[in-house]
Amino acid sequence: MKKLVSIACALALAASLTACGGGSKNLTDTYIKVGASPSPHADILRQVQPILKGQGITLEIQEFDDYVMPNTALENGDLGANYFQHEPYLIDFNAQNNTHLVTAAYVHYEPLGVYPGKTASLDALPDGAKVGIPNDNTNGGRALLLLADLGLIELKDGLDLDYFRNAEGELDFSEYDGIASNPKNLEFVPMEAANLPPSLPDLDIAVINGNYALGAGIADQVIATETDDTAKVFANVLAVKEGTEDSKAVQALIEALRSDEIKAYIQETYQGTVVPVE
DSSP: OHHHHHHHHHHHHHHTTSOOOOOOTTBOSSEEEEEEOIIIIIHHHHHHHHHHHTTTOEEEEEEOSSSSHHHHHHHTTSOSEEEEEEHHHHHHHHHHHTOOEEEEEEEEEOOOEEEESSOSSSTTOOTTOEEEEEOSHHHHHHHHHHHHHTTSOEEOSSOOGGGGBOTTSSBOOTTOOOEEEOTTOOEEEEEOGGGHHHHGGGSSEEEEOHHHHHHHTOGGGOOEEOOHHHHHHTOEEEEEETTOTTOHHHHHHHHHHTSHHHHHHHHHHHTTSSEEOO
């Protein structure tokens, strides 16, 4: 847990050097366009639409299937907000791309899970098993931390997520020395998070983000998950362009997302796969 907090703090320091931004036609007092992953984010936002409509605010939802375009669209003013990512990813994205996005509110968290591919259980993992993990910096490190917590590998003290990056800024394990022990000689296969569920037939197991597991209809097949304390560090956020946090539509959206009505919807619909932030 301390390692995770330290990671988030270090990334926050890098992001603090960015400059402020402004609003756009996609964020006014009576209209907000929000980019979101299809599930659970867009589904949750659809429950919010009538709440905002009752306040005279139109919420338009644009769905995205990746973790890059919603942030570039928000930076460019093509969105008024987005809702798909956790804060460590947002901070790292800012640092890597010189964007100016900030957290407006913490909404929910999704425990990262291990899902079966060719191998049905962790005990049955063969020597040299192929393990799919997300290829972005924060979720890749988060996946290794989960595998370490499960006893499949050991990590050196002082884990630094930047260890994973090669000169091109991509995950590269060829020279990675942060793993102290790998008794099963696991072969890590980093790939776009959205591609992990359809790649399960070619992998022994994969560590998959909750939204993609939900979208693929495999959330009930999870064989191991993060603890709540770890998952809370990666709470999903409503993100906005810096300087627009206090706008009327953003504040109304925050209030709706964190209302008892929406919290009850999340709890009843996702049964622990998605958990509202208290």
